[in-house]
Amino acid sequence: MKIAVCVKQIPEGSSRIDPESKRLDRSGEGALNPFDANAVEEALRLRDAAGESEVVLVSMGPARAQDALRKALAMGADSAVLVSDEAAAGADLVATSYALSKALEREGADLILFGQQAGDSDGAVLWAAVADRLRLPVVSQAAGVTHENGKVTVKRQTEFGYDVIEAPLPAVVAVSDAINEPRYPSLKGIMGAKSKPQATVSLGDLGVEPERAGEQGSRTEVYALGDPPARGESKKIEDDGSAAQVILDFLAEKRLV
Amino acid sequence: MSTLVFLEHHGDELLKGSLGVVTKAATVAGGDIAGVVLGSDVRALAEGAGNFGAAKVYVADDPQLEAPLSQPRVDVLAQLIGDQGIDTVLFANSVLAADVAAGLAARLDAGLNWDLVDLTQENGKLVGKRPALQDSVYVDVGWTSEPRLALFRSGSFDPSETGGSAQIEDVEVVLEEFSTAARMVDQAHEESEGPSIEDAPVIVAGGRGLGGPENFTLVEQLAKALGGAVGATRAVVDAGWYPYATQVGQTGKTVSPKLYIACGISGAIQHKVGMQSSGVIVAINKDANAPIFEFADLGVVGDVHEVVPRLTELVKQRKGG
Ligand SMILES: Cc1cc2nc3c(=O)[nH]c(=O)nc-3n(C[C@H](O)[C@H](O)[C@H](O)COP(=O)(O)OP(=O)(O)OC[C@H]3O[C@@H](n4cnc5c(N)ncnc54)[C@H](O)[C@@H]3O)c2cc1C
Ligand SMILES: Nc1ncnc2c1ncn2[C@@H]1O[C@H](COP(=O)(O)O)[C@@H](O)[C@H]1O
Numbered sequence: 001m002k003i004a005v006c007v008k009q010i011p012e013g014s015s016r017i018d019p020e021s022k023r024l025d026r027s028g029e030g031a032l033n034p035f036d037a038n039a040v041e042e043a044l045r046l047r048d049a050a051g052e053s054e055v056v057l058v059s060m061g062p063a064r065a066q067d068a069l070r071k072a073l074a075m076g077a078d079s080a081v082l083v084s085d086e087a088a089a090g091a092d093l094v095a096t097s098y099a100l101s102k103a104l105e106r107e108g109a110d111l112i113l114f115g116q117q118a119g120d121s122d123g124a125v126l127w128a129a130v131a132d133r134l135r136l137p138v139v140s141q142a143a144g145v146t147h148e149n150g151k152v153t154v155k156r157q158t159e160f161g162y163d164v165i166e167a168p169l170p171a172v173v174a175v176s177d178a179i180n181e182p183r184y185p186s187l188k189g190i191m192g193a194k195s196k197p198q199a200t201v202s203l204g205d206l207g208v209e210p211e212r213a214g215e216q217g218s219r220t221e222v223y224a225l226g227d228p229p230a231r232g233e234s235k236k237i238e239d240d241g242s243a244a245q246v247i248l249d250f251l252a253e254k255r256l257v
Numbered sequence: 258m259s260t261l262v263f264l265e266h267h268g269d270e271l272l273k274g275s276l277g278v279v280t281k282a283a284t285v286a287g288g289d290i291a292g293v294v295l296g297s298d299v300r301a302l303a304e305g306a307g308n309f310g311a312a313k314v315y316v317a318d319d320p321q322l323e324a325p326l327s328q329p330r331v332d333v334l335a336q337l338i339g340d341q342g343i344d345t346v347l348f349a350n351s352v353l354a355a356d357v358a359a360g361l362a363a364r365l366d367a368g369l370n371w372d373l374v375d376l377t378q379e380n381g382k383l384v385g386k387r388p389a390l391q392d393s394v395y396v397d398v399g400w401t402s403e404p405r406l407a408l409f410r411s412g413s414f415d416p417s418e419t420g421g422s423a424q425i426e427d428v429e430v431v432l433e434e435f436s437t438a439a440r441m442v443d444q445a446h447e448e449s450e451g452p453s454i455e456d457a458p459v460i461v462a463g464g465r466g467l468g469g470p471e472n473f474t475l476v477e478q479l480a481k482a483l484g485g486a487v488g489a490t491r492a493v494v495d496a497g498w499y500p501y502a503t504q505v506g507q508t509g510k511t512v513s514p515k516l517y518i519a520c521g522i523s524g525a526i527q528h529k530v531g532m533q534s535s536g537v538i539v540a541i542n543k544d545a546n547a548p549i550f551e552f553a554d555l556g557v558v559g560d561v562h563e564v565v566p567r568l569t570e571l572v573k574q575r576k577g578g
Contacts, residue, residue: 014546015390022396097363120390122526123371125408128327128359137438138328138360141352141508143495153442157491158325158352159508160267161445161501165326168438178495219368223384223397236550239559244567247539248575250555254537256459256516257483257572 001053001147001169003043004109005077006100006130007036009061009068010120022222023090024120032068035115037075037182042175043113044076044183046147054078058103060088060096066198073193074185080196081107085203090215097129099213102206104134111152112136114174124174131172139165140174258383260345261338262311263354264292266302267325274349276309277414282347283310285376285383291315292423293337295330297323300425307423309416314423315341319430324441327356332432335364344403345383347376350411352508358408368400371408372526391548392526411507411530452486454503459485459516462505462532463493466521466542466561470498475565476520482572488512490528506531521561524549541565 012029040057047053057072057080059065069080083103091099104112112134117124124140131138143162144155151168157176167173185193203213211217237246251257260282264275271294282290292311294303296318303314317333334357338346346361348354355371362369375386385398385407454460461480463473473487480487489499491506505512507527517535522528524540524547532538533552540553541564550556557564 017389017394017396093359093362093369094366097359122389123359125355125359125362125369125371128356129363132328132331132360132363135433135435137435138356139439140356156352157495157501157508158445163325163441163445164443166440166442171439176491176495178492219362219366219400219402220370221399221401223399226395226397228388228392228395231552232554234554234556236545236553236556236558238545239557239564243541243557243559243564244571247541247555247557247564247568248571250539251516251537251572252575254516256537257575 001047001050001111002107002109003047003053003055003111003113004058004104004107005036005039005043005055005072005113006126007040007057007059007068007072007115008033008118009059009065010118015120017225019225022225026062030064030068032071033115033119035117035119035177036072038177038179039113039115039175040072040075040077041180041182042145045180046111046145050147056081056107056109058100058107059083060099060103063200066200069198070193071185073196073198074189075183076189078196080198082198082200083203083206084200085213087203087210087213090218091213092218092220093123093125093129094219095213095217097126097133098217099203099206099208101130101133102208103201104130106206110169111147112170112172114172116175116177127172127174134172136170136172137167138172139167142173142175143179145173145175145179258286258289258345259341259343260286260290260347261343262290262292263346263348263357264294264306264314265349265351265354266294266296266299269302271302271305272349272351273416274351274411276306276416278347278349278409279306279309279311280416281376281414285378286345293317293334295322295333303425304423307421308418310419310421311423312421313426315426315428317428317430321430321432321437324444325353326439326441327353327360328436328439329432330357331360331364332436333428333430334361336431337428338365338404345405346407348408350408350507355408358406362406365404367404367406368402369406369408370398370400373407373409374413376407391551393551412511452502454486454488455510455512457486458514459483460488460505460512460514461485461518461520462488462490462522463499463520464490464522465492467493472562473499475561479518479565479569479572482569482576483516485514485516490522519549519553520565522549523547524552
């Protein structure tokens with residue numbers, strides 16, 4: 001079985017939007033989107049349970065995103081493909097899903113996994129757009145995935161409790177951050193990652209037309225940045241052993257105890 | 258403007274979130290609001306939307322739409338939007354609606370803005386308000402083409418009754434093969450087990466930061482001392498640490514107690530929407546950068562295993578217990 005995992009590099013720590021370009025500032029350090037570590041972990045488990053299987057990472061982002069891919073390779077993924085192109089900058093859901101689906105088409109994976117959300121954009125939507133472009137079944141919010149006889153069975157939480165959904169492969173599945181505990185890369189994994197295949201492809205390589213890429217291929221725009229509504233007084237303290245007393249005093253002052 | 262609102266239902270009720278979006282749409286776009294209900298045996302349901310401002314409700318009534326799966330709905334909506342020349346499609350966020358909206362965005366190459374908390378018309382242009390980066394910045398967003406798709410954050414608008422009635426129009430259901438490949442084996446039903454936390458005056462909620470299910474005794478003891486109930490995040494519910502009935506957030510309960518104490522909870526948006534209207538919010542988290550501190554009235558950077566039991570002791574002492 002071939003499993004593709006879509007992963008993203010996001011800015012490390014707290015991020016900012018550049019007031020000039022109105023895009024997320026990606027100039028600082030980058031990290032593997034933490035929610036995608038769950039997708040990688042799930043792929044590794046499914047791979048190892050199925051035997052004779054491989055896990056390929058698929059990502060779109062700046063060239064430096066290879067660093068984030070290396071971390072997922074160190075966890076145990078087998079190879080990585082990064083779609084990287086100046087013309088891809090500023091892509092929204094429409095443009096990103098198009099480019100990624102073109103990259104995924106080339107991989108011909110049996111199962112395509114996504115993380116729960118990109119920690120920078122909090123969309124939690126990309127999988128459904130990619131699945132539609134690939135004309136594959138999709139199941140999201142997976143809190144459990146099993147694979148048997150050419151199909152996946154997914155347990156997912158909705159607003160009403162838990163559904164169980166089945167889909168034939170090839171299929172797209174987005175996993176929740178509670179599905180597993182991602183492993184830490186071992187030293188051996190980290191060393192080994194350096195020699196694993198990490199390809200970079202351009203939009204041209206994938207046959208993505210320039211007018212369907214990046215800002216040009218996007219259908220949404222940002223007009224202005226503003227401050228959040230003012231909030232009431234708030235207080236933040238560091239526990240030095242007295243925090244419980246501070247909380248109690250605060251509750252007493254508010255007449256809550 | 259020709260606006261369509263995706264009306265989601267569960268059992269034989271339209272969801273309050275969808276009706277809130279109808280009400281909002283009617284104030285932004287004027288009278289020309291249509292709704293669409295997709296499901297099996299849903300015609301009677303559709304009529305109810307008239308009372309919230311929908312002039313027309315399209316009904317896709319087909320056994321193949323019985324299960325709340327997104328892909329068949331994308332097929333029907335894509336057809337309807339094209340046939341009717343609809344330029345704006347609005348969704349109240351939900352697990353189902355998000356997947357429908359994103360599938361539709363790809364199918365129609367249409368812009369989707371998500372997590373909106375407001376929508377206005379400015380000089381004839383539709384502008385959405387989207388909190389971003391843990392709600393630290395509010396971004397005005399728009400669309401460069403039609404149709405425009407928008408997903409609204411849970412709980413953004415309350416429905417209000419207009420006393421109107423809607424004209425009902427049936428739509429054809431033609432589905433793609435891949436759209437019907439996923440199959441609902443067991444659909445979620447209303448959870449009847451477990452404690453009710455909606456009316457509790459105090460909620461002490463635990464998240465993954467507790468470290469394991471056994472440590473829920475810490476929040477249980479604090480809740481007991483304060484005369485409150487215990488809440489949980491999805492992460493710990495999905496992991497089987499605590500029952501679904503206690504989950505607070507987008508796919509759990511919406512609560513507004515006088516006091517909400519978050520223990521080892523990061524404060525993800527999906528959790529926040531379920532508890533942000535609490536009277537007073539206290540958060541204990543060992544990561545000083547946790548998003549929960551952005552909306553807590555009192556934030557304590559500390560270890561729950563130390564702070565929570567000590568607080569329980571102090572509360573008990575004060576109450577003379
Ligand atoms: C469609 C959708 C719907 C969702 N619905 C919901 C919902 O209804 N409810 C919900 O809660 N979530 C929901 N989520 C999930 C949400 O995005 C988060 O993943 C989830 O809320 C995280 O739970 P958590 O805070 O327990 O875990 P984490 O995000 O892992 O946070 C744990 C926190 O504990 C802190 N911590 C660790 N150890 C300690 C310690 N010893 N002392 C103090 N602090 C410590 C850490 O610093 C961290 O901030 C939904 C997500 C999606 C995509
Ligand atoms: N640029 C990208 N490249 C590859 N995968 C991505 C990218 N952006 C998002 N994803 C995947 O899509 C999921 C949901 O992202 P989003 O819908 O943007 O919140 C993430 O958890 C990743 O698995």
